[in-house]
Amino acid sequence: MQIRPRKLILSIAAALACASFAQAEGLRLTSNVLWSLPDPWFGGFSGMEIGADGNTAYLVTDRSSLVRVRLIRRAGQITAIQTLSRKPLAYLSGKPLRNNAADSEGLAISADGAAYVSFEHDHRVGRVNLQTGAAGRLPDHPDFAGFPRNNGLEALAVHPDGSLVAIPENSGPEHEGFPIYRFDGKRWRVTGHIPRRGPFLPVGADFDADGLLYLAERTVTPLGFRTRIRRFNLAAPGLGETTLLTTLPGRFDNLESLSLWRDPAGNTRITMISDDNFLRIQRTQIVEFVLTK
Numbered sequence: 001m002q003i004r005p006r007k008l009i010l011s012i013a014a015a016l017a018c019a020s021f022a023q024a025e026g027l028r029l030t031s032n033v034l035w036s037l038p039d040p041w042f043g044g045f046s047g048m049e050i051g052a053d054g055n056t057a058y059l060v061t062d063r064s065s066l067v068r069v070r071l072i073r074r075a076g077q078i079t080a081i082q083t084l085s086r087k088p089l090a091y092l093s094g095k096p097l098r099n100n101a102a103d104s105e106g107l108a109i110s111a112d113g114a115a116y117v118s119f120e121h122d123h124r125v126g127r128v129n130l131q132t133g134a135a136g137r138l139p140d141h142p143d144f145a146g147f148p149r150n151n152g153l154e155a156l157a158v159h160p161d162g163s164l165v166a167i168p169e170n171s172g173p174e175h176e177g178f179p180i181y182r183f184d185g186k187r188w189r190v191t192g193h194i195p196r197r198g199p200f201l202p203v204g205a206d207f208d209a210d211g212l213l214y215l216a217e218r219t220v221t222p223l224g225f226r227t228r229i230r231r232f233n234l235a236a237p238g239l240g241e242t243t244l245l246t247t248l249p250g251r252f253d254n255l256e257s258l259s260l261w262r263d264p265a266g267n268t269r270i271t272m273i274s275d276d277n278f279l280r281i282q283r284t285q286i287v288e289f290v291l292t293k
Contacts, residue, residue: 047107106156
């Protein structure tokens, strides 16, 4: 979801200057780097997928740019970002996406290289060719048409079994939580619900090799953005819910995606990027954590 300027109750610039901390219950922060470019397409990063080596990544912006980057590291820590390519997402005909069709949000890439992007406003999921940016539309679930315009399928991930999972930013009745839509290659089915805890809303997701779901959530406060990461076992009773991170306002910018990978030492790392909403008072920030439990 793109945060509109009028929804930022106080200046985020002031909020980011305040001293605030994160309650990390299972993560250790290892990288925190700012990235900026003068190009007009730059900004609004809402989806990220890290390569298995941890050094390359694909990104999507909420204005339908598909970007490939190299994460430059020193002793495992991200120090800079190099842009390798950028292309607009397009219809299969090659015509670029425009207006309500162009609000790309989530990105997921399977182990065999199949790539998917979720979209808001015209709520849908498309399979995208990473070489050309052309995206074909998957079948819709009937619920998609009823989502609010700016509150759709933000969190997108591929399960190790190859099925695609999407979680919307809006929930049903509070006792139900956020529906989990699973695509089996032919149709979407609701296979469960993520419990809603407080004001946080889903904005990114990924699975680890064991099929555990990691969910990035975000909320906006008068003092800045807050981030939470929860982990779930979708096959367990009660989903085996664990909270790994909860930040106070202003600790990070608008972190809106999450991608997992395993480093050479065998540690699970979680990499995130912020959506600056194309506003000068916000920043594009990449942070990375090591899983400690």
